[in-house]
Amino acid sequence: MGGSSKGLAPAHRRIRRCVGCGRELSKDCMLRVVRSPSGEVSVNAAGKAPGRGAYICADSACVRMAMKKNALARALKHPVDKELYARLEEMCVERG
């Protein structure tokens, strides 16, 4: 489903690198984690929040990989809670 509009942006501009597996994919299939200017890290699926962002595949394997490598903390230059990884995994399931 989703019903998001297609063809608005050139495909190559929507490619992002996953902090878990390192593959480059369309950000439509990825989750965005953002560190706000105030230093709060949160999942931002819509991709519109301001701040430094990192992308990860909507795939629980990638989330676990990223957790092992502490990849989100490195990408965001900010400590990331295990809770956040748990939230990401939940979102993977939801997206099915």
Ligand SMILES: [Zn+2]
């Ligand atoms: Zn990945």
